[in-house]
Amino acid sequence: AAGVIQSPRHLIKEKRETATLKCYPIPRHDTVYWYQQGPGQDPQFLISFYEKMQSDKGSIPDRFSAQQFSDYHSELNMSSLELGDSALYFCASSFPGQGGETQYFGPGTRLLVL
Amino acid sequence: RKEVEQDPGPFNVPEGATVAFNCTYSNSASQSFFWYRQDCRKEPKLLMSVYSSGNEDGRFTAQLNRASQYISLLIRDSKLSDSATYLCVVNSGGYNKLIFGAGTRLAVHP
Numbered sequence: 001a002a003g004v005i006q007s008p009r010h011l012i013k014e015k016r017e018t019a020t021l022k023c024y025p026i027p028r029h030d031t032v033y034w035y036q037q038g039p040g041q042d043p044q045f046l047i048s049f050y051e052k053m054q055s056d057k058g059s060i061p062d063r064f065s066a067q068q069f070s071d072y073h074s075e076l077n078m079s080s081l082e083l084g085d086s087a088l089y090f091c092a093s094s095f096p097g098q099g100g101e102t103q104y105f106g107p108g109t110r111l112l113v114l
Numbered sequence: 115r116k117e118v119e120q121d122p123g124p125f126n127v128p129e130g131a132t133v134a135f136n137c138t139y140s141n142s143a144s145q146s147f148f149w150y151r152q153d154c155r156k157e158p159k160l161l162m163s164v165y166s167s168g169n170e171d172g173r174f175t176a177q178l179n180r181a182s183q184y185i186s187l188l189i190r191d192s193k194l195s196d197s198a199t200y201l202c203v204v205n206s207g208g209y210n211k212l213i214f215g216a217g218t219r220l221a222v223h224p
Contacts, residue, residue, distance in 0.1 A: 033212075045211040102148070
């Protein structure tokens with residue numbers, strides 16, 4: 001079965017650079033979530049989108065922004081990168097989109113900021 | 115205090131053992147509950163949803179006590195392949211976002 005696709009899988013950036021992470025949800029899933037997992041930490045919710053509209057917002061820094069496109073893929077844009085942004089970034093998707101449906105996670109993008 | 119609390123372990127058990135993990139959550143409005151497993155440097159994978167009536171999937175049994183805000187996972191006949199971190203996860207009460215516990219590490223040895 002098709003799974004959530006994330007790209008790139010690995011990314012190395014320097015401080016103050018920008019990064020764009022992409023997420024392609026499971027076909028027919030209309031809700032996308034972004035999570036950040038720091039070393040030795042549990043995943044922390046950043047932001048979610050349902051039908052291309054932001055549906056919830058968590059501990060996402062102002063330097064980060066995200067959107068969902070008409071084909072339901074999502075991009076997380078990260079600017080002025082800091083060392084502390086080094087983490088695994090997971091995207092998850094669910095269907096039909098509201099209230100507690102099971103979320104399926106992509107393999108993650110491992111971001112290293114030097 | 116974290117919204118979802120778990121014993122971090124590690125639990126070191128021999129093959130064939132039965133092991134139980136517990137979890138408590140603080141948001142009484144939480145509506146959906148899950149156990150995910152996460153292998154090192156990999157994504158969380160859904161193990162099972164947890165229902166008030168309790169549910170079983172093969173060697174895995176999950177229980178939910180809403181009154182006590184307590185969730186459990188029982189693994190019977192442990193296999194080496196069960197070695198992983200088990201994440202107790204709840205939704206945040208009417209919204210989509212998931213709140214994760216810190217995870218319980220399980221190591222099954224021969």
